[in-house]
Amino acid sequence: MSSERRVAEDRIAWTRRHMPVLVETIAEFKTGKPFQGMTVGFRLHLEPKTAVLIEALLAGGAEVIGMGNEGTTQFGTAEVLSSQGCEVLDRPGQGPEATAVHLSRIASTGPDLVLDNGAELIGACLDNASPPLGATEETTSGAFRLREDLAGRVGFPVIVINDSPLKSIVENKHGVGESVVDTIVRVTNMSFHKKRVVVYGYGWCGRGIALYAQRRGADVTVVEMLDQLMTGADPDLVRPLQRCLKTQVSDIYLSTRVRSIEATDDALVVSFDGAEAPAEDRFDRVLVAIGRQPNGAHVDADRAGVTINERGFIAVDRQQRTNVPHIFAIGDVVGQPMLAHKATHEGKVAAEVAAGEASAFDSTLIPSVAYTDPEVAWVGLTEHEAKAQSINYEKSAFPWAASGRALGMGRSEGMTKLLFDPDSHRILGAGLVGPNAGELLAEVTLAIEMGCEAGDIGLTIPPPPTLSETVALAAEAFEGTITDLYLPRQKKS
16 A cells, blocks of 8 residues: 555545535445446546545445546545545546546546536537536536537536535635634634734625634724725615624724734734724734735736726726737726626626627626625615716615515514616616625626516515515515505505
8 A cells, every 4th residue: 555545545534524414425325326327427636525525426336437637636545546446547647648538538438427627528528429417517617618618519417516606605705704814823823712803994805804703702893994894885785784793893993094003012002093993902913904906017018018007907998908909908907896706707708809709898787795794785786876976766675574584594684675767667776685695686687687677576476485585575665566565655657
């Protein structure tokens, strides 16, 4: 037995102990054999977590054949899986040229199920005229290939794991907040428990940092330069969040700046400028999350003739073109909002335009979700924007205190708000606050994109009891047809 295999067995055993659901699944599969007579092909990162997944497939009676990804395969893990009856094609010392050979070999077995990471194995199965019954795809790039390069060829269901809201939540909320706090703990070897912590800035990152510092037992103070906790969202959406946050943290100082931080032997002395804040206070930790700076001035784009403004941003048109027509820019460097899903869509537009297709980016329908507790989500026109631009609108709101699902969850603080054109009744924007508010945003985003009227939304029959009912009920409230609440309002003509 190689030393790599011994290390891998220990790592897989440790991983297995921390995957109780999959371990229970393995026990059930050993009895039920749900994959008996089936072949499963995979192209995944070969490491301990993947190994436990493959153990489950083997326990279910499947014949399993697969390979790892170049540069990530742990050959000790591959040895362990091979000893369990899985055919692993990776070998030490093989170069990228072996990839095509391995993919073809897996495809030639005619796998019933495919687990893919980049859609290359799915493509190989299609090229080999051996489409599976179904597949999973892990990555953004793989999803793009499925929807673009392989569009029209994939006649079987594919679960794109990267599209999962759970994955988005983990990356946005937990990935940033938890990783920052965890890194500080690891680097300093000091706990947050019973420490006084100030989080300066309550933006996308500050929210996660404050949440995880508090969950680790810290005494948290939130300091925000603006006059409300969340820029971009309407105040009525933020108020329920602020009420909940006040029960979770020690203090919230709005319209406040940190003037100075002085390190002493036993504390960090922080001086504040703010009407509600003290002149100074003492803390054990100071976490600064007051924004990002674009790197346009640091990538030498100006040497290619690209114009960069004094703040480091690069101006682009609706097709993501810079002032140099054959050079495109996407992401944070082109300006707000600095969100990953916005950058992804910009990249798609740029690629389509570069390929000669008619495409353009519409920034008015970028959904925003703050993964706080409760969540705050909004899309389209906000009341703040409508007032600033003198846009005529009417709003209707449905309180979650009248939602059976919200009451059953013990979370009645939420609200669903819709904005409509008073003449055409066309939906202009939406805002939600409450647990899982972000999950409801796709429905209203589509409604705005399709130009739905209040009557269209109100006539939609949502499944009860769900929070999605609040969208239709908010539209009914606007139309004056709602029966779930008494609202003294005239029916619209």
